[in-house]
Amino acid sequence: MTAYVPIIVLGAIALGFAMFSIVAGALTGPRRYNRAKLDAYECGIEPTPQPVGGGRFPVKYYLTAMLFIIFDIEIVFLYPWAVYFDSLRIFGLVEMVLFIATLLVVYAYVWRRGGLDWD
Amino acid sequence: MSVFASPDVPGFGSDLPIPWWLLLVKAVAIFVFLVVMTLFAIWWERRVVARMQHRIGPNRVGPFGLLQSLADGVKLALKEDIIPKAADKVVFVLAPIISVTPAFMAFAVIPFGPEVSIFGHRTALQLTDLPVAVLYVLAVASVGIYGIVLAGWSSGSTYPLLGGLRSSAQMISYEVAMGLSFVGVFIYAGSMSTSQIVAAQTQYWYAILLAPSFVIYVVSMVGETNRAPFDLPEAEGELVGGFHTEYSSLKFALFFLAEYINMVTVSALATTLFLGGWHAPFGVTSFWAGANHGWWPIIWFVLKVLIALFVFIWLRGTLPRLRYDQFMRLGWKVLIPSSLGWLLLVATVRAVNAQYNLQSRDVLLYGGAGIVVILLLTFIPDLLATRPSEEPEGEPEWDAMAGGHPVPPMPGQSRPVLTGARASDDDDDLPTEDDT
Numbered sequence: 001m002t003a004y005v006p007i008i009v010l011g012a013i014a015l016g017f018a019m020f021s022i023v024a025g026a027l028t029g030p031r032r033y034n035r036a037k038l039d040a041y042e043c044g045i046e047p048t049p050q051p052v053g054g055g056r057f058p059v060k061y062y063l064t065a066m067l068f069i070i071f072d073i074e075i076v077f078l079y080p081w082a083v084y085f086d087s088l089r090i091f092g093l094v095e096m097v098l099f100i101a102t103l104l105v106v107y108a109y110v111w112r113r114g115g116l117d118w119d
Numbered sequence: 120m121s122v123f124a125s126p127d128v129p130g131f132g133s134d135l136p137i138p139w140w141l142l143l144v145k146a147v148a149i150f151v152f153l154v155v156m157t158l159f160a161i162w163w164e165r166r167v168v169a170r171m172q173h174r175i176g177p178n179r180v181g182p183f184g185l186l187q188s189l190a191d192g193v194k195l196a197l198k199e200d201i202i203p204k205a206a207d208k209v210v211f212v213l214a215p216i217i218s219v220t221p222a223f224m225a226f227a228v229i230p231f232g233p234e235v236s237i238f239g240h241r242t243a244l245q246l247t248d249l250p251v252a253v254l255y256v257l258a259v260a261s262v263g264i265y266g267i268v269l270a271g272w273s274s275g276s277t278y279p280l281l282g283g284l285r286s287s288a289q290m291i292s293y294e295v296a297m298g299l300s301f302v303g304v305f306i307y308a309g310s311m312s313t314s315q316i317v318a319a320q321t322q323y324w325y326a327i328l329l330a331p332s333f334v335i336y337v338v339s340m341v342g343e344t345n346r347a348p349f350d351l352p353e354a355e356g357e358l359v360g361g362f363h364t365e366y367s368s369l370k371f372a373l374f375f376l377a378e379y380i381n382m383v384t385v386s387a388l389a390t391t392l393f394l395g396g397w398h399a400p401f402g403v404t405s406f407w408a409g410a411n412h413g414w415w416p417i418i419w420f421v422l423k424v425l426i427a428l429f430v431f432i433w434l435r436g437t438l439p440r441l442r443y444d445q446f447m448r449l450g451w452k453v454l455i456p457s458s459l460g461w462l463l464l465v466a467t468v469r470a471v472n473a474q475y476n477l478q479s480r481d482v483l484l485y486g487g488a489g490i491v492v493i494l495l496l497t498f499i500p501d502l503l504a505t506r507p508s509e510e511p512e513g514e515p516e517w518d519a520m521a522g523g524h525p526v527p528p529m530p531g532q533s534r535p536v537l538t539g540a541r542a543s544d545d546d547d548d549l550p551t552e553d554d555t
Binding site: 003005007009011014015018021024025026029030032037040043047048057061064065067071072075083084085086090093107116117 | 146147199201202204205216223226248254274275276280288292294298302303305309310311359364368369372373443462469474
């Protein structure tokens with residue numbers, strides 16, 4: 001695990017810098033109270049009241065997220081195969097073609113049902 | 120052979136291979152490099168875009184205006200730090216930290232150069248050399264998306280919410296295409312370690328050998344960093360400023376920093392995976408044998424990163440912003456199928472070559488076949504799209520009251536012949552094509 005120590009060091013430096021910036025920003029800036037300044041920005045008009053628990057948004061974003069998970073898992077399976085490609089040769093290729101073909105059925109179905117369209 | 124104990128990766132699996140002070144020097148050097156690159160890239164972008172628009176750009180602060188972005192940073196620090204009333208305070212403050220920290224961390228695995236000697240220690244110009252380096256970059260970059268979506272959600276305002284959602288949907292969509300474009304590189308290099316991928320590119324750069332992968336990567340890296348023409352989360356006309364609308368002072372500066380560091384990171388990744396990493400460009404080694412040794416490779420590395428950054432700026436200066444549905448269509452219906460098709464082609468040709476020992480012509484074969492496949496794939500969206508017929512059949516009946524109130528006919532439209540006694544004598548004041 002020693003190869004990960006430098007990453008943690010770099011992450012600590014970055015984290016320290018980010019926290020320092022946030023604290024510094026709060027200290028160096030002025031502080032002048034103004035009711036309108038603390039309202040949500042809506043181009044100058046009175047802000048629309050938000051429903052409890054945040055605003056509503058299109059359900060399409062969930063669909064995109066689920067599709068992303070499907071394809072991201074596909075990628076996770078592709079990477080080890082790609083790294084050991086030369087030792088797996090034709091056997092690995094056939095296996096992977098079958099796997100990708102299975103996913104392509106899903107992909108074609110989603111496409112056909114309009115899951116990839118963004119109205 | 121396990122991936123996690125690969126013996127051919129130097130310095131892996133052993134005890135800490137370098138003294139702690141050297142590690143600290145390297146980490147600080149990467150941090151400083153990224154901050155300086157950000158300050159430089161902002162200045163450079165403003166100068167280049169200004170030239171493209173026949174302006175001069177910032178030229179007052181420092182020589183050629185080089186200190187402009189530093190001055191802007193100081194100005195931001197002196198602005199009021201506003202936390203809106205409706206915001207979720209803890210998440211609102213955490214979001215910029217979550218966004219900027221992974222952006223720095225992703226650079227830990229990028230090789231700047233070969234082994235050099237620093238105060239008597241032989242060490243590679245790379246903070247750490249993981250066997251799964253590229254996977255690590257993808258993973259860390261994904262954590263940065265949390266910062267954006269949390270910033271949008273915690274602001275308690277409509278524009279940031281929509282901007283944050285768009286931004287995250289966009290980044291995850293293009294991450295798929297980006298991830299698929301790497302597979303060809305891994306097949307060729309036989310490794311996910313950045314240093315080994317660079318070492319595998321001494322002869323050919325993968326940008327030439329795997330040109331379609333490179334094109335797909337370049338498109339998706341622009342989408343991944345939310346840059347023009349894919350800067351929909353910050354579409355000023357629709358969403359004010361996107362996810363950082365409610366942020367001010369240094370919190371805003373941190374988001375800006377994260378965006379530019381991500382640009383530098385994807386450029387460095389493009390350099391490492393496709394443009395030969397720190398290797399000198401072709402031809403340089405023929406008259407200068409030492410170009411790939413010692414500290415010199417840093418020059419080539421930085422030069423290639425700057426060229427990639429210039430492409431970003433060039434795109435911003437040239438192309439108009441896409442519509443959101445066009446953008447998602449490009450990602451899901453063009454980039455993903457074409458990269459999968461290309462990947463299968465590469466794999467098939469390489470497996471067949473290895474089986475039957477056809478080594479010589481594969482560069483030519485890949486290049487030609489790849490271009491053909493890409494060209495064929497561009498027809499797919501056209502074939503599937505239902506086009507509106509060019510000529511509407513017959514003259515559509517013009518209805519004067521269609522819009523809810525009476526309107527005169529447009530040129531080319533003709534009024535229907537009115538029936539009734541007064542139709543012929545009261546329409547002399549509206550000339551139509553029939554009158555001429």
